[in-house]
Amino acid sequence: MNIVVKQLRTKPFEVKKSTKNLKKTYRMQLAMATIQDVVDDDGASTIRRQLELQDTVVDYTVDMLGLTEKEKGKLEDLEFDEVVDISIYISLRVTGMTDKEIEESRKEDEEDEGLDQAQPSK
Numbered sequence: 001m002n003i004v005v006k007q008l009r010t011k012p013f014e015v016k017k018s019t020k021n022l023k024k025t026y027r028m029q030l031a032m033a034t035i036q037d038v039v040d041d042d043g044a045s046t047i048r049r050q051l052e053l054q055d056t057v058v059d060y061t062v063d064m065l066g067l068t069e070k071e072k073g074k075l076e077d078l079e080f081d082e083v084v085d086i087s088i089y090i091s092l093r094v095t096g097m098t099d100k101e102i103e104e105s106r107k108e109d110e111e112d113e114g115l116d117q118a119q120p121s122k
Contacts, residue, residue, distance in 0.1 A: 001015055009071065015090065031057075061075060092105075
């Protein structure tokens, strides 16, 4: 499948929908999910987990897209939220969603977020 990441280059990246890539995707998603589960009073442990998550997300994106060193540099120059968005986009595509489905899902999330913010707190 072709994946376009305009922050890195205009030419699409070719990513296979293989079992190997699906397993990499689930590992990355698990790492992202487990960082939220960490409740630790030790500041060093929290920072260590954040660094591990950043490495995992960057490494996943580099691996899945087959980035060159120059493209990896561009990726690491982005804000981390942008890098996470790119990795999530890749993972959604690998797990079977189309660009249209991803766009619709993001619109729904934005609408839900807007509703949550509009409701008065109790």
